[in-house]
Amino acid sequence: MSSSTKNAKNMSFISLIPSVWFGVFLLFPILMTFLMSFQKRGTYGGVEWVFHFDNYIRVFDLIYLKIFWKSLLLSGSTTLICLVIAYPLAWALVTLPQRTRSVFLLLLIIPFLTNMLIRIYALKVITAFDGPFIALLVQMGIEVDRFTVSQNIWLVMYGMVTTYLPYMIFPLYAAMDRMNFSLVEAAQDLGACPRHVLFQVLVPNTYKAAVTGASLVFIPCLGEYLIPDLLGGAKSMLMGNLITEQFLKARDWPFGAALAMILIFLLMIFIFLSSRSKGGASGKA
Amino acid sequence: MALILKNIVKKFNSQTVVQDLSLKIEDGEFFSLLGPSGCGKTTLLRMISGFETPDSGQILLDGQDLTPIPSNERPFRMVFQSYALFPHLTVGENLAFGLKIQKTPKEEISERVENALNLINMLDYKNRFPETLSGGQCQRVAVARAFINEPRVLLLDEPLSALDKKMRDHMQTELRAIQRKLNITFIFVTHDQDEAMTMSDRIAVMERGYLKQVSSPHEMYSSPANAFTASFLGDMNVFVHSGQKVFIRPERTLVSLSPMASDLVSYSGEVINKLFKGVFWDVYVRLSTGGVVKCLVDSKNEDMMEDLTIGKEVQVGYSQVYAHVFETE
Numbered sequence: 001m002s003s004s005t006k007n008a009k010n011m012s013f014i015s016l017i018p019s020v021w022f023g024v025f026l027l028f029p030i031l032m033t034f035l036m037s038f039q040k041r042g043t044y045g046g047v048e049w050v051f052h053f054d055n056y057i058r059v060f061d062l063i064y065l066k067i068f069w070k071s072l073l074l075s076g077s078t079t080l081i082c083l084v085i086a087y088p089l090a091w092a093l094v095t096l097p098q099r100t101r102s103v104f105l106l107l108l109i110i111p112f113l114t115n116m117l118i119r120i121y122a123l124k125v126i127t128a129f130d131g132p133f134i135a136l137l138v139q140m141g142i143e144v145d146r147f148t149v150s151q152n153i154w155l156v157m158y159g160m161v162t163t164y165l166p167y168m169i170f171p172l173y174a175a176m177d178r179m180n181f182s183l184v185e186a187a188q189d190l191g192a193c194p195r196h197v198l199f200q201v202l203v204p205n206t207y208k209a210a211v212t213g214a215s216l217v218f219i220p221c222l223g224e225y226l227i228p229d230l231l232g233g234a235k236s237m238l239m240g241n242l243i244t245e246q247f248l249k250a251r252d253w254p255f256g257a258a259l260a261m262i263l264i265f266l267l268m269i270f271i272f273l274s275s276r277s278k279g280g281a282s283g284k285a
Numbered sequence: 286m287a288l289i290l291k292n293i294v295k296k297f298n299s300q301t302v303v304q305d306l307s308l309k310i311e312d313g314e315f316f317s318l319l320g321p322s323g324c325g326k327t328t329l330l331r332m333i334s335g336f337e338t339p340d341s342g343q344i345l346l347d348g349q350d351l352t353p354i355p356s357n358e359r360p361f362r363m364v365f366q367s368y369a370l371f372p373h374l375t376v377g378e379n380l381a382f383g384l385k386i387q388k389t390p391k392e393e394i395s396e397r398v399e400n401a402l403n404l405i406n407m408l409d410y411k412n413r414f415p416e417t418l419s420g421g422q423c424q425r426v427a428v429a430r431a432f433i434n435e436p437r438v439l440l441l442d443e444p445l446s447a448l449d450k451k452m453r454d455h456m457q458t459e460l461r462a463i464q465r466k467l468n469i470t471f472i473f474v475t476h477d478q479d480e481a482m483t484m485s486d487r488i489a490v491m492e493r494g495y496l497k498q499v500s501s502p503h504e505m506y507s508s509p510a511n512a513f514t515a516s517f518l519g520d521m522n523v524f525v526h527s528g529q530k531v532f533i534r535p536e537r538t539l540v541s542l543s544p545m546a547s548d549l550v551s552y553s554g555e556v557i558n559k560l561f562k563g564v565f566w567d568v569y570v571r572l573s574t575g576g577v578v579k580c581l582v583d584s585k586n587e588d589m590m591e592d593l594t595i596g597k598e599v600q601v602g603y604s605q606v607y608a609h610v611f612e613t614e
């Protein structure tokens with residue numbers, strides 16, 4: 001009896017750690033940011049303690065709205081591309097024999113575990129102004145504008161897709177692996193053609209994993225600032241870059257805070273929608 | 286009008302799993318494929334359904350070669366060992382799956398689904414999801430989903446092996462009843478000889494890819510064609526008589542405290558165990574020539590059973606009429 005209460009005490013102490021962590025490193029900074037977003041930029045940087053909504057009003061400037069829209073578009077298309085690539089890839093993986101499968105999984109995991117900065121820098125070097133990619137194009141006699149090729153939105157998208165693709169593949173792979181393969185055979189046996197099998201058996205049974213994968217790709221993409229910075233240069237400023245810039249260069253912390261709050265708000269909407277669509281699916285399955 | 290398998294050979298890598306197998310299955314037959322685990326039953330069934338392609342040989346339905354026809358166009362339906370019910374669909378939707386693909390009109394679908402559910406006594410379960418059903422119910426839904434398209438042949442791969450004994454006995458009767466009602470061919474795979482015996486019109490016994498014997502349960506039991514079928518189907522005692530193995534069913538093996546009649550072949554032995562089974566006693570006797578045999582003694586024979594104590598010297602014998610002797614293979 002006494003040992004069990006002691007145990008319970010220990011347990012409650014242990015379970016306190018994540019709450020404290022959560023409070024100190026997540027809730028508190030968000031609260032700070034939230035408060036700061038209503039303040040005013042100091043003349044020499046820093047913050048002036050007043051309460052106003054000017055920062056939020058400024059966000060509705062066309063320049064910023066365009067950046068928001070571009071970020072949403074880029075993250076959305078990255079997510080979509082990842083889904084389109086990952087779905088057949090995950091399927092191919094689960095239908096491979098066990099041994100070859102491990103090899104391919106390893107090939108996916110190694111770049112995934114390689115530091116993102118290194119990977120993106122490598123890509124930057126390869127496609128740089130005077131890098132090997134452009135040299136190759138020139139060698140092949142293709143006339144290019146060096147500046148457009150070395151830094152553009154497509155490169156940013158390429159970087160984003162390669163970085164976040166594994167986040168889409170792994171949940172899909174896990175779901176397909178868990179799925180009883182005889183369901184596919186059963187569908188074929190009942191007369192289903194490959195399209196039927198895909199849309200009436202595979203998709204409904206892996207739908208939740210796809211939503212999970214989409215969240216895992218979309219959410220970090222929307223806040224991404226490193227990839228657009230390194231591969232897109234000044235031309236592809238996204239929300240993440242805008243916020244970083246406010247804090248580090250423009251020294252307008254309150255405006256940066258307001259932008260950050262809006263980003264968080266957008267993400268919360270997305271998370272809410274995705275968890276609702278998952279809940280809806282589980283109600284049916 | 287029949288399903289004919291002609292000289293089917295199937296290899297996986299270098300291992301031959303089905304060896305030059307020929308079979309004819311009649312319309313409306315309840316046909317069982319019986320054999321120990323790994324003998325190639327599932328592979329044979331998957332070749333019939335079109336999931337595997339034979340390396341050589343033909344599968345003919347009413348004289349038409351099925352080899353080039355993909356599985357989704359063959360008039361067969363498979364009942365999977367794991368049931369393979371679609372977890373995201375209700376029982377009713379599972380049954381309707383095949384009909385919808387065939388673009389059956391809506392009213393007809395719902396009518397046929399109702400009929401099928403009625404046949405398996407599960408009308409109230411139409412809107413339930415598979416995960417809320419018991420094993421036996423899943424089993425029945427899987428069977429109904431297969432027969433609702435009115436296939437020519439239903440292929441069942443050990444459909445009862447995941448059920449507990451009581452449910453299995455019940456489902457044996459139920460499946461047989463469904464088959465009689467629908468009057469379609471059932472090809473039923475099992476490794477359980479009792480199951481094959483109670484359910485089938487005919488049984489095909491397989492061993493390591495070879496077809497050992499095809500006949501009715503009664504014929505297979507009373508006149509097995511080889512040593513493998515003899516000992517695989519039901520119990521067999523093995524005696525050695527003038528250097529040859531002689532197979533005798535326990536119910537044809539006699540035990541006695543006094544010497545046997547002269548027209549019987551007899552051996553002396555010692556009772557080593559007796560088990561009461563209700564209608565019969567199983568009496569185990571170790572022969573003085575070596576080996577243990579089992580004899581059945583009617584439990585009405587109370588006086589005799591009292592004398593047959595463990596350790597008692599007895600005579601065991603059989604009539605040549607019931608002896609099965611096979612060429613050694």
Ligand SMILES: Nc1ncnc2c1ncn2[C@@H]1O[C@H](COP(=O)(O)OP(=O)(O)O)[C@@H](O)[C@H]1O
Pocket residue numbers: 297298302320321322323324325326327328329
């Ligand atoms: N896809 C496959 N690849 C390789 N070997 C297989 C495959 N399917 C079955 N086998 C082998 O074929 C033999 C027969 O298997 P199977 O038909 O499943 O037997 P049963 O159903 O009678 O238990 C087994 O030795 C099994 O290992």
Ligand SMILES: [Mg+2]
Pocket residue numbers: 323326327328443
């Ligand atoms: Mg099998």
